[in-house]
């Protein structure tokens with residue numbers, strides 16, 4: 123299958139565990155009953171925080187194969203680039219979740235550190251190298267798969283076939299539900315990616331697709347996630 127990718131990079135960033143809980147409308151009680159995969163997890167602190175509390179969580183990212191020093195360096199590089207990118211953007215994002223950019227930077231820095239320290243210990247255990255649209259997992263190995271800030275967001279460089287195949291693959295390794303956030307792309311006009319409607323139609327025979335409003339706010343229009351429940 124041919125996929126089209128542009129040369130523009132995809133950020134290796136890490137949102138915090140508390141951001142994940144809000145983006146995906148999760149609660150500790152709900153997660154206790156799931157084997158959860160964070161697919162395209164980057165330097166997020168979702169897996170470090172919950173893994174250290176005994177939750178069954180696994181993170182996947184193509185960059186996890188690079189080793190501690192390289193992953194640490196890339197996390198820090200992207201973190202500082204993010205700070206520069208957000209300088210002077212106070213009027214362009216919704217600060218409802220963080221209140222202000224200073225708070226966002228402090229929180230994301232903490233998340234990044236949690237990830238780097240945990241990756242050092244659990245590389246190859248909780249942190250698995252892999253790349254959509256093919257995952258190195260068994261059928262139904264997880265009951266819940268989360269994918270944030272990759273699909274739909276980068277619809278200018280990841281084509282429709284890649285989206286369809288990646289979601290199909292996440293459904294293969296998941297027994298119950300796949301959740302994707304956000305549904306907007308990088309253009310910043312607040313409109314859903316034009317792939318959202320096509321995916322909903324194309325999955326209709328194998329899954330129940332629902333667009334769910336979430337409390338999380340940051341990107342314009344970024345208050346919705348896609349919930350894909352497998353037909354059993």
Ligand SMILES: C[S@@+](CC[C@H](N)C(=O)[O-])C[C@H]1O[C@@H](n2cnc3c(N)ncnc32)[C@H](O)[C@@H]1O
Nearest residue numbers: 133134135136137162163164166253254270271
């Ligand atoms: C913007 S980051 C999002 C990280 C995290 N999910 C979050 O929301 O904070 C996008 C991540 O997708 C990863 N990625 C890029 N191509 C991928 C692919 N084909 N399959 C899985 N992950 C990929 C990148 O390495 C990067 O860590």
